Amino acid sequence: MAHLRTYRSTGLIAQSSGAAIAALKARAAAWDVPLTETHEELTMSVWGCELRLVPHVDGMSVDLSAPEERLIGNLRDSATEIFAEVGLDIAWDRVDAGALAPGLSLMRVLRVTRPSPGFVRVRIAAPDAARFTEGSMHFRLLLPPKGREPVWPRVQPTGRVGWPEGPDSLHRAVYTVADHGPGWLDFDIFRHDRSPTCDWVNGDPTGQTVAIIGPGGGGIPTAARVHLFGDQTALPAIRRILSEAPGQVTATIRCASADLGDTASDPRVAVSDDLTAALSTTAIAPTEFVWFAASADEARAARKHLQSRGHDKKDMTVAAYWS
Ligand SMILES: Cc1cc2nc3c(=O)[nH]c(=O)nc-3n(C[C@H](O)[C@H](O)[C@H](O)COP(=O)(O)OP(=O)(O)OC[C@H]3O[C@@H](n4cnc5c(N)ncnc54)[C@H](O)[C@@H]3O)c2cc1C
Known part of the structure; x- marks a missing residue:
């Protein structure tokens, strides 16, 4: 079995502080990402990475692990910001000062x-x-x-x-x-x-x-059944999903037919001027995956509709592509 490489970095906060714990909890809630707490540490999982806050007698360590070096850089950026907001500085084991932003x-x-x-x-x-x-x-x-x-x-x-x-x-x-x-x-x-x-x-x-x-910002959905809804800005993503997703995919698109090109003749594709109405009239089983990307107003309406249906958050991606 291939072992994926893990990248790591550690920072030290010179004082043990309840404020650091509260700040990490608040950020996990704001980002809506998992946080696990034990007697020894607090771990936030985000972007396939982990940020662990470990209290010691005379301070705290901030341990980062990630599958890519650039994600360590992103986490270091975020962690520095999260704790600086409550007045805590981190001394990192290494910082690529002057380098182009990670990624x-x-x-x-x-x-x-x-x-x-x-x-x-x-x-x-x-x-x-x-x-x-x-x-x-x-x-x-x-x-x-x-x-x-x-x-x-x-x-x-x-x-x-x-x-x-x-x-x-x-x-x-x-x-x-x-x-x-x-x-x-x-x-x-x-x-x-x-x-x-x-x-x-x-x-x-x-x-x-x-x-x-x-x-x-999101990859190809891998569910067995995927319903896509999107406007012109989502057309490039919808095309990729139609050609690369492993499951059964159908798509409803709001787009001029001249811009659809070959996609117009794909039997899995329907065109609609009203994506919100199309979503609410499409038969979608509770475990099927819904992917919706259009204006912020439409995304808000789609999220509300799916929540009112009781559709599980893990079975949907609803994105505002523009506002
Ligand atoms: C994950 C993701 C993937 C995306 N992929 C693509 C893509 O592949 N191709 C693509 O074209 N767009 C894509 N978008 C949408 C794109 O990022 C936005 O449309 C963005 O606003 C474009 O920037 P801008 O410089 O054109 O306009 P901005 O400076 O953001 O906005 C300028 C003005 O244009 C208006 N505006 C923005 N988008 C639209 C629109 N679609 N129709 C009418 N008015 C608009 C705004 O309301 C504002 O008044 C994607 C967005 C996301 C979140």
């Missing part, structure tokens, strides 16, 4: 194409592109303000990530890997008004360097 990759824009009237497709490349093709499907595209040299987020000596602010603050929209090959990724941008990302792509960024950070 950030600089990518070169190879080309921009127009696969359908409503979408622009961008191909980006970097030697580590493949790490965005496993697990989660999504990433954040980091765009500097128009006309300014990019200032990328970097690790600070405390372990926190320092994000540029004010005139250098980055636009950070989330996109989905639509396709990939050796050393490159494609993502599809839905064209809409007042969009900084569309403004950027309309200026033909071919040859530019951009940063993406991730991956994150």
Whole structure:
């Protein structure tokens, strides 16, 4: 059996403090992630990683473990922030001060194409592109303000990530890997008004360097039966799920037919202008998985509807893709 590598890091808080315990409990509740408590330690599980707070006589240790080095960096950033909020500093065993933010990759824009009237497709490349093709499907595209040299987020000596602010603050929209090959990724941008990302792509960024950070934000559902509901922004994710999910999948999409392309003739796909109504009229057994991604208002309505049906939280992903 293959053994997955585990990465670790430890920090020390110089005083034992009830405030640290309360802060970790509050964060686990806010993030809605599991927390286990024993006499010896408090453990928060998040992103497939663990953050353990272990009280000693003269202080506390903060032990991090994760399946990837970049997730150790993310956890260190979060832990530093969680405890700094209650006035506690952590002395970490190591901090990559000055390094690019964990999970950030600089990518070169190879080309921009127009696969359908409503979408622009961008191909980006970097030697580590493949790490965005496993697990989660999504990433954040980091765009500097128009006309300014990019200032990328970097690790600070405390372990926190320092994000540029004010005139250098980055636009950070989330996109989905639509396709990939050796050393490159494609993502599809839905064209809409007042969009900084569309403004950027309309200026033909071919040859530019951009940063993406991730991956994150959900993978391919693996349930035996999956019901998908989504709008245009979810179309790239829905296509991936239709082609990669192991179970039986059907999808209801709100999207212009010209943008659906081949997906329009997939017998598993239906088109609807009203995703909330489609969700409420679809027969869904209690153990079947529901995946819903559209505007924040629609996501709220979908969550409310599924809760009123008594659908278990573990059998659904309901996401606001935009607001
Ligand atoms: C997990 C995840 C995956 C996503 N994958 C994709 C993807 O692959 N392709 C894609 O195109 N989008 C995707 N999105 C949605 C995308 O991140 C948002 O639409 C985001 O707002 C785009 O940023 P922007 O620069 O265009 O606009 P923002 O600066 O965020 O918003 C500018 C204005 O545009 C409006 N706006 C934003 N989105 C829409 C919309 N869809 N229709 C109409 N008005 C809108 C906002 O209300 C605001 O007024 C995804 C979102 C998530 C959370």
